[in-house]
Amino acid sequence: MSTISREEVARLAGLARIDLTDAELTRLATELDVIVEAVATVSRVATDDVPATSHPLPLVNVLRPDVVVQPLAADQALAAAPSAEDGRFAVPQILGEDA
Amino acid sequence: MSAEPSGTLLVDYDEATRRYDPVIGIEVHVELGTATKMFDGAPQEFGGEPNSATTPVSLGLPGSLPVVNEKAVESAILIGLALNCEIAELCRFARKNYFYPDVPKNYQISQYDEPIAHDGWLDVELEDGTVVRVEIERAHMEEDAGKNTHVGGATGRIHGAEYSLVDYNRAGVPLVEIVTRPITGVGDRAPEVARAYVQTLRDLFRALGVSEARMERGNVRADVNVSLRPTPDSPLGTRTETKNVNSFRSVERAVRYEVSRQAAVLDAGASVVQETRHWHEDTGVTTAGRVKSDAEDYRYFPEPDLVPLVPSRDWVEALRARLPEMPAARRRRLQDEWGYADAEMRDVVNAGAVELIEATVAAGASPAAARKWWMGELARTANADGVALEELTVTPGQIAELQGLVDSGRLNDKLARQVLAGVLAGEGSPEQVVAARGLEVVSDDGALIAAVDDALAAQPDAAEKIRGGNLGPVGAIIGAVMKATRGQADAARVRELVLERIKA
Known part of the structure; x- marks a missing residue:
């Protein structure tokens, strides 16, 4: 019994702006199912005294002092821009979104 | 009822608050006044050349990695302490995923279910001295977005724009977002409370020295949530969120407007749509934006490029001792x-x-x-x-x-x-x-005496009366002297001199 439907994969793909074919949707739904099942197995093993882990390194508080570094020059920043104008990145028209 | 330009029906504000109980909630973003950005050493400057304050991190270039600004964390803890919050023993950063060109990474680094500060309160004093306690749900750290300029199109608004230009100088500037719990029980004073709350926060940021908190520069920005319910005992109604209300007066006006608008919607038997709305400073109205996304749509997950933050209790207490x-x-x-x-x-x-x-x-x-x-x-x-x-x-x-x-x-x-x-x-x-x-008072008695003598000589009738004990005309003499000295005489001294010289 699949817990991840093709529709859910399609919705996630839409949110992530990934274009998937029907065949890919079917294949990914099956693969994601396996991953979800594996995570569920871990969840069954992890008891309340096992803290949630979000990072493989056992480190906390990696901070830097508030010291300015040399920024990129504007032309360097724009060097890889597909399109630029007036020292700014030019991007396609934005529709149906907030300002 | 009256109709405003777009045909939206409005109920008179007093009428609306007689029949509905407004509930508000406010999210305030404050830009921290650190020297550098939240996750990289690019300088934070207002009004520089476009794209002159970026690094590979603030541009979201592949392979670049964020490192947390210690001063920004200190500022966030100071804000949390000043808001009587608990400071988390452990907190994490999270990715908030969305696609918009002012966010170069396609995600914003924020905090999700583990904010640095939570469960606090702030007492807000209204103009008449009434104090309202606003409960704070959380304060969390995140980064600001860049700035879009929309080009083309007749109105300069997004729709009809042919393309947009993006400046990433502001991308990555440290923000603290402060979220209230629903503010209830303030009735028709909701707009005033909203305004006073934001004003109180602004004063607090300045007192703490964590931000210049200049509204006109967008250092402090408010999102205003408003809902109505039939009575204070009813469950909370559906809310709207009006984004980017950036002056104290606008915060007050936006709440008033939404109360009037939502009352008209409910009066008509319709439902308020849960949505984001835009505030229009010029016309004083809000208009519908996008329908509010589900939280899942942002696909939050712990930021893999950053390790957890565990503010030591010693650090927190040292900061508490520093509270002004x-x-x-x-x-x-x-x-x-x-x-x-x-x-x-x-x-x-x-x-x-x-x-x-x-x-x-x-x-x-x-x-x-x-x-x-x-x-x-x-x-x-x-x-x-x-x-x-x-x-x-x-x-x-x-x-x-x-x-x-x-x-x-x-x-x-x-x-x-x-x-x-x-x-x-x-x-x-x-x-x-x-x-x-040459505006100094003439304190040289010699010059004043000459002026007094001249005035007495010019008005012999008045001088005679004064000599006879009638002090009525003294004022006229003083007036003449003041005129002669172009107002530069000390009137009290002139009076003394008039009474002195009359006997001479």
Whole structure:
């Protein structure tokens, strides 16, 4: 019994702006199912005294002092821009979104 | 009911609040005044050349990695402590995923279910002295987005724009977002409470020194949630969120507008749509934006490029010890020191004159004199020019100097006002204006006596009456002398001299 439907994969793909074919949707739904099942197995093993882990390194508080570094020059920043104008990145028209 | 331009029905505000109970919630974003950005060492500057303050991190270039700014964390903890919050023992950053060109990574690094500060409160004082306790749900750290400029299209609005230009100087600037719990029980005063809350936060940020908190620069931005319910006992109604309301007055107006609009929707038997709305400063209305996304749509997950943050209790306590006097306590102390009545102090606070008067007193003026200048002549000037008191081109030091000239008898009130006009016109310090315009009180008795004798000689009838014991015409003689000295005589001294010379 699949817990991840093709529709859910399609919705996630839409949110992530990934274009998937029907065949890919079917294949990914099956693969994601396996991953979800594996995570569920871990969840069954992890008891309340096992803290949630979000990072493989056992480190906390990696901070830097508030010291300015040399920024990129504007032309360097724009060097890889597909399109630029007036020292700014030019991007396609934005529709149906907030300002 | 009235219809506004787009055809939206509105219910009169008083009518709306008689029939519905407004509930508000406010999210405030404050840009921290650190030297560098939240996750990289790019400088934080206002108004530089576009894209001149970026690094590979703030541009989201592949392979670049964020590192947390320690000062930004300190500022966030200070804000949390000042808001009476608990500071998390452990917190994490999270990715908030969405696609918009001002977010170069396609995600914003924020915090999700583990904010650095949570469960606090802030007491907010309204103009009439009423105190409302606003409960704080959380305060979390995140990064600001870049700035889009929309090009083309007739109106400059997004729709119809042909393309957009993006400046990433602001991308990555540290933000703290402060979220209230629903503010209930304030009834028709909801707009006033919303405004006072944001104003109180602004004062707090400045007192803490964590931000310049300049509204006009967008350092402080508010999102205002409003919902209505039939009675205070009813469950919360559906809310709208009006984004980016960036002045105190607009916060108040936006709440009022939404109350009137939602009341009309409910009156018509329809439902309020849960959505984001845009505030239009020019017309004072809100318009529908996108329908509010589910939280899942942002696909939050722990930021894999950053390790957890565990603020040690020693660090938190050291920061707590550094908390300055809070603005409300400071106002009470100053009122006490200055001996102002409640109403006087409230006027001073509402006029934004506390710091100005404090500095004027520090420069040597009496509290009464400082208040007289800032709340009198200067308030009138600022009002007439449509600017804030602090924008006037006169310093507290100059006001203290001016008052010193009055106190020493070198200026009378009338002359002092002329000198002030000179200072405001950029003619220099009060001393310099006095010298340049020759405005000093004539204290040379010789010159005054000559003027008095002239006046008495010019009005023999008046002189005769005064000599006969009728003091009525003394005023006319004084007036003549003041006129002859272009107002530069000390009227009290002139009076003495008139009575002296009449016997001569």
